[in-house]
Amino acid sequence: MDFEFNAEQKALQQLARQVAKEKVAPRAAEMDETGEYPEDIFAVFRDTGLLGVGLPEEYEGSGLGITGLAIAVEETAKYCNSSALMLLLTRLGTSAILFGGTDAQKKHYLPAVATGRMRSAFALTEPGAGSDSGNISTSARRDGKHYVLNGTKQWISGATVADFFIVAVKTTPGIGNKGMSVFIVEKDTPGFRVGAHNKKMGVKGVPTAELIFEDARVPAENLLGRENEGFKLVMANLNSLRPVVAARGLGTAEGCVAYALQYARERETFGKKLIEHQAINFMLAELAMQIEAARLLTYQAAKMVDDGKVGKQAAPYFSMAKAFASELANRAAYDCMQIMGSYGYSTEYPMERYFRDARQLTIVEGTSQIQRVIIANALIDGDLKY
Ligand SMILES: Cc1cc2nc3c(=O)[nH]c(=O)nc-3n(C[C@H](O)[C@H](O)[C@H](O)COP(=O)(O)OP(=O)(O)OC[C@H]3O[C@@H](n4cnc5c(N)ncnc54)[C@H](O)[C@@H]3O)c2cc1C
Structure with a gap:
């Protein structure tokens, strides 16, 4: 198995990282406070081509598939989960067309979403x-x-x-x-x-x-x-997006750890930097381990979708990625808030927003319990063999 992104995927990661850092991050707190849909961020995603990442080239997308979309979503969720969701919606609202639409339906709707003319x-x-x-x-x-x-x-x-x-x-x-x-x-x-x-x-x-x-x-x-015969399409739609929800969880966890690590390097208690207390650095070490595990599950699942596997056999792998990474986002927000003490709880700092944003991830697009039902059924039916 190849764990490296290819050159095109790396270039996308660089672009998404730069857009997230320079354009998205400065707007994240404000859009949370006002609850207003950020048209300016949508325009940035359109103008940088990020809206079309997950759609095929023949429909004016960049053809980087669910793996590409997961990369863009992961980078964005490091700073802002709302903006990551805006990107995710480019496939949540189109995968069923891609899998089951007529040529006319595909030609009408997919290029419009890839280029930001329609949402x-x-x-x-x-x-x-x-x-x-x-x-x-x-x-x-x-x-x-x-x-x-x-x-x-x-x-x-x-x-x-x-x-x-x-x-x-x-x-x-x-x-x-x-x-x-x-x-x-x-x-x-x-x-x-x-x-x-x-x-x-x-x-x-x-x-x-x-x-x-x-x-x-x-x-x-x-x-x-x-x-x-719509149920199959609904399931294919949901299955194909679970790796992208996982990428939201992964990015959120990384964002939490990056912020708390920086904080722990600066804050001192009892004559030491916080990061020098083992109780603190072990929390971060634990999260780092789980981030790497979530990354493997997420991109394995994304590749399965891009290889055309969206049916029953692949379903437990989508569920594992989604449940693991979305639960990790919640643990990361909880622990990183703990590391920051009262500053973590303060609305003047981003950690409480990460905490609130992470909470929906174990509920949307199949709850954590439903993911376990799918995994358990795969074990019972023999689709998952060990
Ligand atoms: C912020 C947000 C955005 C959303 N966006 C969308 C969207 O764009 N489109 C859309 O269609 N929906 C959307 N949803 C809805 C979301 O997909 C549902 O909330 C989710 O599927 C769970 O359904 P429910 O809330 O009705 O809970 P229920 O199905 O009533 O479940 C309640 C609880 O029971 C558990 N449970 C249920 N059945 C079982 C079982 N068989 N075994 C064990 N436990 C079980 C669940 O895990 C959960 O803990 C969104 C929800 C939120 C919060």
Whole structure:
């Protein structure tokens, strides 16, 4: 196995690192305080080509795949998780099109996202169904050249700025995941609107909101894949993004350690620098070990997606990366806040923002418990053999 990034990936890492340090980092605290979507950072990502990193060259992306996107997201999350999420959304709201769209759908939506002319979001969760996606109740019924959608989605990241949504619905109720279909819904669809914001503790720069469908009329050609076969697409979409969520966790953990290490080099207690106390430097050593483990899991999983493995056999590896790195981000924020004492808890310093931002990572795109269900099932079914 080759653990080195190739020349193109290294160049991307350098670019993303520079953009994160020079453009993103100075804006991170402000976007957290105001909760406003940072159009200026979106423009920076567009102008530097970072929006298109995860999309194929034939659709005006740079063709660096999920590995490339994970690299860009890791570098960005070192300073700002909201900005990392903006990059992640370039695939969360398009992977299903990439995997199951027609040529016309791909040509219409993918270049627009890669170049920043359109923004997308992914809508599965509802008030009554999160982990249990087979229980969604938003419905779609065929009516001539349209489908008519009814229901409510919630917690949709980027909803307020999205131009179109990948929406999971039930076309046949009562048969769980087998009755699911997926539609592309444009923001100005009659009968559709973005509802209230879901107020939240972190990642405030990317608003999260409800979607409301009241007899929303969606053209039949906006069906993605085949009717009642949407669950596979939803899973492929989620699976392909788990390495990128892992990269958010990895970058967050690295950001925490870098900040706490610098602090510990400067702060003195009992006549020594903090870093000279073993109780402190062992905490950082422990996190460094786990960061390196998370890195291997994350990029192994990313490579699997880029090699075309997004199905059941690869699923436990995506789950391991996602659960491990997102839990690590939380441990890192917790321990690094401890290292900084009261300054870690202060809103004048970034650690409490890292702490709040990290918390959602074990909940979104499959909770830590659901990742363990997937890993356990792979053991039981023999997909994971030791
Ligand atoms: C900030 C944020 C952004 C989000 N963005 C999006 C988005 O863009 N698009 C979207 O569709 N959704 C989004 N979500 C929703 C997110 O994906 C769901 O919150 C998540 O899937 C969990 O669903 P739930 O909150 O309904 O919890 P539930 O499914 O009700 O689970 C509650 C608890 O029970 C546990 N649990 C459930 N079932 C099992 C089981 N079988 N075994 C063991 N434990 C179990 C869970 O792990 C969890 O701890 C977002 C959520 C947040 C907080």
